[in-house]
Amino acid sequence: MTVASRPSGQKTRCLLLSLLLLSAWKVGSGQVHYSVSEEAKHGTFVGRIAQDLGLELEELVPRLFRVASKDRRELLEVNLQNGILFVNSRIDREELCGRSAMCSIHLEVIVDKPLQVFHVEVEVKDINDNPPVFPATQKNLFISESRAPDSHFPLEGASDADVGDNAVLYYRLSPSEYFSLDVPTTDEQVKPLGLVLKKSLDREVASKLLLVLKAMDRGKPELTGTVELRITVLDVNDNAPVFDKTVYRVRLLENASNGTLIIRLNASDLDEGSNSKILYYFATDVSPNIESSFCIDSVSGEIKVRGKVDFEEVKLYKIQVEAVDKGNPPMFGHCTVLIDVLDVNDNAPELVVTSLSLPVQEDAPLGTVIALITVSDRDSGTNGQVTCFLTAHTPFKLVSTFKNYYSLVLENALDRESVSVYQLVVTARDAGLSSLSATASVSVEVADVNDNAPAFAQPEYTVFMKENNPPGSHIFTVSARDADAQENALVSYSLVERRVGERALSSYVSVHAESGKVYALQSLDHEELELLQFQVSARDAGVPPLGSNVTLHVFVLDENDNAPALLPSGSGSTGGAVSELVPRTVGAGHVVAKVRAVDADSGYNAWLSYEIQPAAGGARSPFRVGLYTGEVSTTRTLEEADATRQRLLVLVKDHGEPPLEATATVLVSLVESGQTLKTSSRVSSGVVGTETALVDVNVYLIIAICAVSSLFVLTLLLYTALRCSAPPQEGACGPGKPELVCSSAVGSWSSYSQQRQQKVYSEEGPKTDLMAFSPSVPPSSCSANNGDQEESCRNLISSIVSNYLT
Template sequence: TSTCIWSSVWARCLFCCSSPYWSPSCSSVRNPSPAKRLLPAGTVCSVRGTPPSQTPLWCPTMPTGTLYIVERIDREFLCAIKTPTCFLKMEAIVENPQRIFYIEIEITDINDNAPHFRRDTINLDIIESTAAGERFSVNNAVDPDLGSNSVKTYLLSENEHFEIEIQTGRDGSKFADLILKQGLDREKQAVHSLVLTAVDGGVPTRTGTASIIVRVLDTNDNAPTFVKDNYDVNIMENSPVGSLVLKLNATDLDEGTNAQIEYTYSLYTSEKTQGTFNLNPSTGEITVKGMLNYEDVRNYEMEIIATDKAVKSLSEQCKVKISVADMNDNHPEISIKSFQSPVKENVPLDTVIAVVSVSDKDSGDNGVVDLHIPDNMPFKLRESSDNYYELVVSEPLDREKVPEYDVTFTVTDRGSPPLSDNETMTLELLDVNDNVPQFAQSFYTIRVMENNAPGALLSSLTAFDPDLHENQYLVYFILEKEIANTSMSMLFSINPENGNLYALKTFDYEIEKEFLFHIEARDSGSPPLSSNVTVHIIIVDQNDNAPVIVSPWRAHGSVVEEKIPRSTDKGSLVAKVIALDTDSVHNSRITYQFLQVTDATLFSLDQYNGEIRTMRMFSYRDPRHQRLVVIAKDNGQPALSATVTIKLSTVETAVKAYSDLTEVPLEYDIFSDLNLYLVIGLGSVSFLLLITILVTIVLKCQKPKPSKAAPPCRNSVLSERNSTIADSTLVSNDAYWYSLFLAETRKGKLVVRQPVPKGSRYIVSSLPRGTGLTDTSDSAASTLQVW
C-alpha cells in the first residue's frame, strides 16, 4: 500500500510514500516534475483499485516509510512573512491498521538571495556652501534571507568628499547615512557620482549596488572678474555714432542669476565722458554716442563697475582710457575745367581732351593728392602746373573697336588711411571713313543650271562696312568686261543696294560654260572706299539635247537601205549606228538597243559602239529583206533618244567581206550628198585655219610652225583629240567617224582603216577603186582641229 500525502496548506502533493504502482505504466517514471495539479486538502491517493478521478502525479518507487522531497523548497516563498522559524505541517495515514500521524517539518534558511536596493539610482541635491559633517539619508538595501544571510554592511566608492556611516534598526536591519567630510565647490565639480554597495553575511557573500548622483547647487560665492584692470583704446576722430569702441567681457563662475552681470559707470566718470560714449549695461559694449574731434578732446577716462544679480550681489571694477587719433577726414576734390566731346576717331596724338584741377583741405601728407586714370586706356595725364592736369591722346583711336570711353578721374590723398574722390566723363568718338567694305569671301563660285529663267536670283554678294552712316552705305557694281563682244552688264545684273546678283538671259551649256568677272562694293564716304570680289559663274548642263544619228545618214524621216552579200560570214560588220549628243559628257553617253528586228537570231547590236554584226551566216530560209530599228539613248535624267530604221537586202555576189581590220572594197559615190557637205565644211575650216596661222605668224614675227591645235577658248567646246584625213574624207573628234565612212562607202571609192594603238588618232583614207592597200601610206594627209 502506498499513499501520496497532500499538504493541507498548499493543496498539492509534496511527499510520497512508495509501494508498487497500481498501473504498470507508472514504473517508467523516474524523475517526474513536482505535481502541480491542485486537489482538495487531505485527499488520499490510493494505488489500489481504480484511482480517484483526480489522479495526482505518481511518485517513483520508494522504500516503504521513507519521506522524500518531491520539489525544490523555497523558504522565502513558503514563509512569505519574514519570521525566525518556518514550519510545514502535514498528516500521514497508514492502513491496516489505519493510523494517522501528524508531521511538522522546519525549513531552515540558506543565503540564496542577494541584497538589492529599491531604486538603482539615488539623486541628491546639496548646496555647495553646506558645511562638512552634514548627514544625508539614502535608501537602504533589502535581503529576503534571515540572520547572518541578510544585509550586514555597506561600502561606498572611493572619493574625497563623502563617506558613509552604517546604522542598525530595531529589527536588526542595516542602513547607511551619507556624510559630507569635505566642503563642495560647484565651480570645480558640479556633479559627483558615487556607488553604494550592500553586502550580506552569507557564505559566500552576496552584494547589491546603487548609484548615488550628487548635484552641487550654486551659491553666489564668486564676484565678476574683468580680463584686465586697465584698458587702453585708440579711436579715430569723426567715428560715426554707434561705432564700437570696446566690448568689456567680465565673467562670473557662478550660474543662473548669480552669474548675470550688469555694467555701470562709477561716480568717478565725468558727465562729458558719459555723454560722449554709451555703455550697454547688459553686453558691456562701449560705443560712440557723440561726435569725436581730435582738436577738442584727445583723451577720455572712465571707470566701469560689473555687478552680478544675486540677492547678495558681488561686484568688480576696471578703468578704461580712450585716446582719439587724428584722421584724414577731408576728401580731396576734382574740378573739370574743360572737356571736349565728341572727337573724331582720327584725332592726332597729344591732342588735349580735358583740363582737370585737384585740391584737398587737409594739411601735411593728408593734403598731398595724386590724380590717375584707369590703365589700358589710350590717354595719359600730363601735369601742366600745380594741381592742374591735362588729359591727352596717347594712342590711335578706333571707333570700330571702342565707340566711346568712360574716363574716370580718381584723386587720392596720402593720408592714413588715404581718402579719394572720382569724377567720370564720357568721351564719344565720331566716325571717319577709314574702313573698306569687306566681303564674306574673296572668291565666289556660283553654279547656274542652264535654261534658267531670265531675272532669276543667282546669289547675294553682301559686303560689310564697320563704319557708320554714309560711310557704311554700300553700292554694288559689276566691273565691265566683254566676252565675245558681249558686255557683262548684258548677261548679269546686281542690285546696287543689297548685292543680289541676277541672270539677265537664259544660258546654254553647249554655247557658254563659265563666266569670270568682278563685283565692286563702294561706300558713300568722302572720299569713298571700295573693294572687289571675283565671281566665277559655272553653267551646269541639263539633258536638253537629244541624240542625233549621224550614221548611217539619211534624210529626215527616210529609211536607210543597205545591201550585203548573202555569203557574209558570221561576225561580219553589217552597219554601224553612230549618234552624237551635244550635252556634257555625263548626259551625252549613248547606248544602243534594238527596238525591232526581223530575226533576233541573225543580228547582234553592241550597246556601246552601235556596231551591228551577223550572229550566223545567212541560210536559204532567211528572208532577203531584213528590217532593223535601232534606238540611241543618252544618259540624262530623263533620257532622250533617237531612232533609225535600216533595211538590209541580201544579194548574190562574189564580193568578199573583210573584217574591220582589213581592206574593205566597197563602192562609194564620191558625190553623195553627205560627202559633198563634208568636203565643203572641210575646205572652209581648213581655209580659216590657214588664215589664222598666217596672221599669228605675222603678228609674232616668229618662224612658221605647223599648228596641230588651235588655242583653247573658254566659251567653246574643244575637241578632245585630233583627226587625220586624206583627200575628201572627214574625221571628227571621235573614232566613230571611221565607222561612219565605212558604213557610208558607195561605189567608186575604197575606204581603208589602219589600226593604231588605243587612244591614238585614226587615219582614214579615200582611194580610187582598184588602188592597192600600200597606197594608203603615200596619201597626202592633213590635220584638222574640229570645233
C-alpha cells in the first residue's frame, strides 16, 4: 500500500499511522471491483460496498467507516445509512486517464476497532463524448490551373480523445468535380491523407473552390468534425471584366436629393494586375434624360442622383453601363441597371366637377343627382387612393358610382325659403402616410316653386275715414308678403266682390292690383254708410297661383255737414214760426212754447243748443229759452207795458266745427185772462202737463245716455288695453285684432260713435230729439304699421276720457 504525498509537516504523523495500520492489518483483507460510466450523474449507484466487504450496516458508524482516494478527489462517496457507493461528482475519463485504454479509480476503505483496510477498484468506462477534431477549422490551398490531373495534395487528419471504437475515424469529402479524397487503408497510416485532382482546373471557371472534409467516429451516437478546404486557383490573364449581374434592379424614392447613392456596381476581371483594374462609364448611346438625372463614379462604380427624379414623369429608368479594364487592348463588360422610381405622396388629389344640374327645384325628389364629380391623384398605390366627403349638415350626400367618380345626390328635402343657396365644399383626401387633400366649392342654387301663399301681417285692419271725402281718395294700403321668389312672389291685389246694400262693393272702393292701395271711388256719407266692411285678396303669379284674404273695416267718421232742422211745434205752427197765446196773468217760469229741432249728424255735431236773439233796440224781453230743452218760458210776471205781440227769434246751433245753425220764430200774443180763459185753460193744462212730462223724460234720457256713453268708453279702454298689452306682431297692438289706422284722405284721428237717435213722443207728437254722442277727439297721427302704435293707443284713450269728462 502506498500513501499519497502530504506536506512535509505531516510526514512523521503519516509514517506512524502507516506503521499502526500495518500492525493491525488482518490476513483476510481483499479487493472489490466495480465499474461506472463516465459523465454519470450525481447519485448514480456504483455498488453495495459494505455488503461486498462483509461489514454490517450497524457497525459502519461506530467503527469509523471511511473512504480514501489516491487523487484526493471525492468523485465517489458511501452512504453510511445503507452502505451504497455512489457517484458524488462529475467523472471525466479523458481527464483522469487521457488516451489510456484502461481507466480506474482506486479507493481505500478503512474501518477501526479492529483496524481494517480494503482496496476497491472502480473502472471508468468510456462513452463517445468527444468528437473528432482537426488541427484547424480552415485550410488554404493554392493550386495553379496548370496542374495535371492525378496530382496529390497531402492533408492532416483529425484526432479523437476517446478510446476504442469511439476513437476509430473515417472521412468523407463534399462532392466536387475537380477533387477526390485519398484515405489510407492501414492503421499505421504510413501514407498520409490527401486530395487527388481529378480534372484540370480553370481559374476563369472556378477561381476558388470550397470543400468540406468531414471526420466521423464509430461511437454511439456518432460524432463528427469538419475542416474547410479553401482552394485558390492561380490565373492566366485572358478574360474581360464581368459584372456580378447582367441586370441590376434597384428602387429609388422620387424627389431623392442630389448625391443620393443608388447602387454601387461591381465588375470583376478574372485576370490579374493591370488587366484586372476596371473603370465604369455610362454607355455612349444613353439618353440625355438619364445623364441629366444620374451620374456614375468611374472608379467606384457608384451611381448617384444628380437631377430631379419624378415618379409621375418617369417610373422606370433603364441605364446601360460599361466596365473597361486597363489591358492593352482594353476589354469591355456590360450590364443593365433598372431603376424603379417609388412613389412618394407629393401630389394632392384633384377635383373636377364635370356636370351640374342647376338650379335644383326645391321640390326635387330625394335621390336627384345634382352634379358629377371626378377625382384623381397622380400618385400611385395608397398614395393615389382617394376618398371624398362633404361638409356636414347639408341635405346632400356623395355616392360613389365608379372608381374616382362620385355623384352629388339630394338626401333630404329642400326649402328655398329657409336656404336659397348652399355653398358646398367637397374634400378629397388620399390614403398616403402624410395624407394630402384638396377641396372644391360647389354652389347649389335652389330654384323656387310656388309653395307659399301671400301672407298679410294680420288678418284684418280697422280704418277710420272722414265722410265727404273726394272721389279717388286713398283709404289704406294693404301689403302681403310672399316667401317665394320671382314670379311666385309677384303679388297682385283684388277686391272680393260682394253686395253692400243694393249696390256692388266695387262701386264704393277699388284696389290697385300692384301697389295694394285702396281707393274710395265716391264720396262717402256717414249718414248713409257708417261701416264699410270688405275683403282684399292677394294672389301670386305662380302656377298654380296661391292666395289669401285680408278684411278691412272702414269706419266712416261724421263731419258737421248737416244744419239743425226745425220740427213742427203743434197746431199753431207754420213753417219755422210758432204762434202762442199767453195770458198776462202768468207768472215767471211759465212755458209758453217749445222749439224743436233735429240734426242728421251724430255726436257733438248733433248736440243742439238754443238761445234767443236780443230784440232790436236793446229792449229786455220777458222771455227766455232753455239752453238745451228749447222751451220758451217767462222770466218775470208780465206787465201792462209789455207789448201785446212779441216776436222771438230762437237761434238753434249744433256743436260742430264750424257750428251750423237754424232760426225759429216764436210769435207770442199777450191776452187778457177773461178773453181766452177757456182756451188758455185748455192750453195751459196741456202745456203744463206736457212740460212736466217732457222734463221727467229728458232727465231720464240724459241719465241713460250718460250711462251708455260711460259703458262705451270703458269698453273701448278695456279693449285697447288688452290689445296693447299683447306681444306686438308686425306693428299691431295685438295679434289677430283689427288695427286702428287712419285714412290718408282724413289725415287725423276722429272719434267714431255708434249713434242712436232717441225720439221722444208726447200726445202732441215729437217734442224733442236727444242724441247719444261721444266727444270729439283731437287730431293725432297714426299709421297702420307704426312702431309707436301702443303710445298712440294710450294717447287716444286719454284724449277720449278727458274730452268726455269736460
